[in-house]
Amino acid sequence: MFKINSVYIENNKNSIEKLPPTRFLNFLSQNFAQFTQIKEVNDLEKLEKARNRLLLIESSICSNQSALEMIENLALKNADSIYIVLITNRYQNSSNDNNENNENLNSERIVGMIDHNWSDEYLLKSLQHIISIIKILNSYQKLKEKEKSYLAESEKLVEVNVNNAMLIAEIEQKNKLIALAKRDIQNLQDNLDEGFMLIDNKGTILPQWSKAIIKLFNCDTPEGKNIFDLLEYDEIKKQTQLTWLESLFSEEISFSDLKELGPKNYFNTIKNIYIELDYRVIRNEHNKIEKLIVIAVDHTMEIELQEQIKRDAEWTRAILGAMSDRDGFKDFLEQTTEQISEIEKMLSPGHFDKDHCFRLAHSIKGNAGLMHLLALFNSAKELENQLHLIDNTTHTNDDEEKNSGLKALTEPLEKLKMTYQETLDNMNAINSEIIHGKKSKNFDGDQLESWYTLLTNNLGKDHILAQDFKNYFILDDFHSMFPKYSNLIEGLSEKFFKNISYLLENFTIPIVSDAYKPFVNSLVHIFRNSIDHGIETPEERLALNKPEVGQIKVSAKQASNQLILAIEDDGKGINPELLRKKLLEKNILQQEKLSTLSDPEIIQYIFHPGFSTKEVVSDISGRGVGLDAVRYECEKLKGSITVESITGKGTKFIFVLPLLQN
Secondary structure, three states, X not given: OOEEEEEEEEOOOOOEEEEOHHHHHHHHHHHHHHOOOOOEOOOHHHHHHOOOOOOEEEEEXXXXXXXXXXXXXXXHHOHHHOEOOEOOOOOOOOOOOOOOOOOOXXXXXXXXXXXXXXXXXXXXXXXXXXHHHHHHHHHHHHHHHHHHHHHHHHHHHHHHHHHHHHHHHHHHHHHHHHHHHHHHHHHHHHOOOOEEEEEOOOOEEEEEEOOXXXXXXXXXXXXXXXXXXXXXXXXXXXXXXXXXXXXHHHOOOOHHHHHOOOOOEEEEXXXXXXXXXXXXXEEOOOOOEEEEEEEEEEOHHHHHHHHHHHHHHHHHHHHHHHXXXXXXXXXXXXXXXXXXXXXXXXXXXXXXXXXXXXXXXXHHHHXXXXXXXXXXXXXXXXXXXXXXXOOOHHHOOOHHHHHHHHHOOHHHHHHHHHHHHHHHHHHHHHOHHHHHOOOOOOOOHHHHHHHHHHHHHHHOOOOHHHHHHHHHHHOEEHHHHOOOHHHHHHHHHHHOOOOEEEEEOOOOOEEOHHHHHHHHHHOHHHHHHHHHHOOOOHHHHHHOOOOOOEEEEEEEEEEOOEEEEEEEEOOOOOOHHHHHHHHHHOOOOOHHHHOXXXXXXXXXXXXXXXXXXXXXXXOOOOOOOHHHHHHHHHHHOOOEEEEEEEOOOEEEEEEEEEOOOO
């Protein structure tokens, strides 16, 4: 409740006069009837302007309610008679509320003001209205103070917001630049031929990869796949590479060392693509490998170019070889024609001889390699591979299965025939004399035989003229059939990083060369085996106190009506114990039989069909067919073959052949 402590009124001298409360009440009682103009209190701005013409009322909460009740009653009963100019909170905390003589208005708590100037009139509807207005004004003042505080804070916030806005704008600008950079990098990556992808320590391809990966590996999306599945590894190889990847991420061994043990390339012959792989690492804040970058580079064109250069070089060598040894090349063509025809005849049920087909295909391959005919070599190799695949089906009693196996040979045989015909056409286009020209002596063989018969019938076989005619026109020197192997030995030595010399001893043995040509051509397998797994590398030879350069030597002599040929090398020799193990594994001999055979006897089994001690099949050897082909051609001449070998010293093949001079 309110208690009136003191009342101040503005007098005619424009000064403030203090009134006792009773006088104020009397003043109200005497004068309220004169106030006839009424206006509602609703304009705070006008109230502020009337500030200096005030009747001031100070009040505070107290227990004495008599004066307050009078004012309340008066205000309530005569609401339109009481005029209030301003209700304000213009005050400071009073230092002495009960001092009635205090003239300092600023020390009083001003509650209300009544205007003595009646030109501006405002209605006080009730004392409760005074109280509500006081609260409003007090709140207004506090709001003003808060406003100042808020304005100060707002200014700070504005400054902070401006700074934040500038920072946000700067961040947005940087984000735009980063986004543009990312886009440019992505565009750059997507337009590069190189492929990039990130993988984790399990080999899983992460979302970061370039579009080139799709093209290189012919997949929809690599994301989520395992890289070793993408590289088409089988389960065993995949597990091996996962172990490598685990070791790489653990860094127990340095990345640079382990990197070399990872997959280096991806080669798909069906898709005809060759990809080389390289690796980079992404490390975390602890400098540990977090991700692995796999870089895939398409080298297909380079490889194709290298292969084309290789084919061109081989073709050039083939042409030069054919032109320098036309007779030898014609013999090769004649023999190959016969061998292909023979294989074709055997591709029917009841006529198929697996071992002989192997021998023929292997010989075609070997002689094509000797003549540097790479395409023909590869076609013969495909036929040989298919023969190996159907090996088991041809031993079955099921006719349908057997016929199916033989039909599988049709396609590689047709390819071999087509390649052979292309070889003939290409050679003919370059120099038709290579194929169709007469032999070096420029006489038909039948015509020469006819003339020789005429001489012997008239002069006798022992006549010097008949002998000279025979030696010059009909017989060839056996020695002349072996120089061609010099190029083979040189080429294979280079391929296997070996240093091998070819020693062809000087011998002169007149023979009918046509009879020996298939046999001499089959000897390519002897030379290939000797180079591949007979003679050691230079480093191995030096470690064994051998000369760095290995040697293959060919010698021959005539003994009565026999021709004895020897081919020997100074390589590692043949291990009889290894032969015993292989013969037992392949079920060629039983243990009881093995125990009765001496080492020299065991060594002769290298000529057994399909037998090889080599673990890995290569272009050069490993099928166990080559030496069987040599034995076959030797026996066709009614000859015999023996092999002598000393482990660590070398191997020697001795052929005893009939001397064919007629």
